[in-house]
Every structure is written in C-alpha cells, then in structure tokens.
Amino acid sequence: MYHYVEEIPPGADAIRRDLTVSPEAFEAQLQALAEQGYHTISLTDLYLHLTVGKPLPEKPIILTFDDGYRDAYTVVFPLLQKYGFTATFFVLATPAHYESPTYLTWTMMKEMADAGMEIQGHGRDHVDLRNRSYEFLVYQILGIKEAIEYHTGKPVRFFCYPSGLYDDDVIAVLRSAGYWGAVTTQYGRVHTRENLFTLQRIRIRGSDSLETFLAKVEGRQ
DSSP, X not given: OBOEESOOOTTOOXXXXXXXXXXXXXXXXXXXXXXTTOEEOOHHHHHHHHHHOOOOOSSEEOOEXXXXXXXXXXXXXXXXXXXTOOOEEEXXXXXXXXXXXXXXXXXXXXXXXXXXXXXXXXXXXOOOOTTOOHHHHHHHHHHHHHHHHHHHOSOOOEEEOGGGOOOHXXXXXXXXXXXXXEEEEEEOOOOOGGGTTSEEEOOOOXXXXXXXXXXXXXXXX
C-alpha cells in the first residue's frame, strides 16, 4: 500500500513523510521485485482465485496506491511500465472533476486504465463513511463507481475505505452497488473468500529501507 511517490515537500510533517516514498526508492523496489521473479496481479485476479480457483502466477503481488495523487501518473505509471508491472489505483471523484493540480484527472485515469492499470473506487470524497445515512453512502460509493466507469469505460469492482474506516452499513451498500470486495489499512497478507470486504494490505513507509521492503513482501516482517 502506497500513497505518495515523490520527493518530500518542504515543511512536511511526520505523517506526510511517513506516507511518501521517493521515486528513487520506489524504482529500487520495483527492480528488486522484478529481479526476484514477482508478478503483479490485479484484485480481480485475486477475487477469481479465491472464488473459482483461477490459477495465479508464481510469487504474485498486488501493488495498490491510495487517493489518486498526480504522481501516480507522472512518476508511478511510467516506472510500472518500465518494469512490466501493473497496479491498482484507488481514486476520488471530486478532485478529478475540478482537475485539482495535485490529483489525477479523468484523462490520465483513462490512459492508465487503457494501459492495463486498475482504477478503483475510494469515494467521491475522502470522508469517514461510518455512521452515515444510506443516501450519503450511496452518493459516495455508487457515485465513484459510476464516475470511473463513465470516464474510463472499465468496470469498477473494488473499493478502498477512506482512512481504513468502515462499518456494516458501508459493506452492505458496497455489496448492493455491485462491488466484489474492499481493502482496508489493516496490516496482513491472509486473504480468503470470507474476508473479501476486509482485505488486508502491507503499508510501505517512506522510512523503509530496501531490506525492510523485501522483508515485508516476503513475510519476514
């Protein structure tokens, strides 16, 4: 799980630094994955593996990026293509609609989706979805699904809970909206048919050395 892949901006606080991986470190991580024989798969691949037994390649890995920041297009996307990898990007509708300079535009998302990247839902806005009305949940959850599908022409089947926060009502609306699963910010690597809407991930931090990164990927940390 990544957020920003860029140089740390001046005056960044501890949280921002923690969420930021430098482009040099990110490329080193991709190179290490390629050299060690990892193959990127999509959440759709994982879903089909868990539900109908679709085979996965040796050493499968899913790369995910939260929030849809502009560096996903300017930095991450070309590096993924350089190493023959794909990834899943969880995006927001409102920043794209207003073409915020720090977020992905719909045109960028379309190009990425056409190149094999998965563009999936993170909500119309980055808000806590717990204890919300049904109407609000539909607006956020179905709204981002319809927006991405309209602009990219690709199906949206997975959701990332903003800040990892959710409750039973959120999951119920996700199911009714036709989502196949959702990812959390909970640390872990165990995925089953029973936890498709509470999929765990491994956070990659800006302070992670390459050795720490590989230890996380290999389950040694």
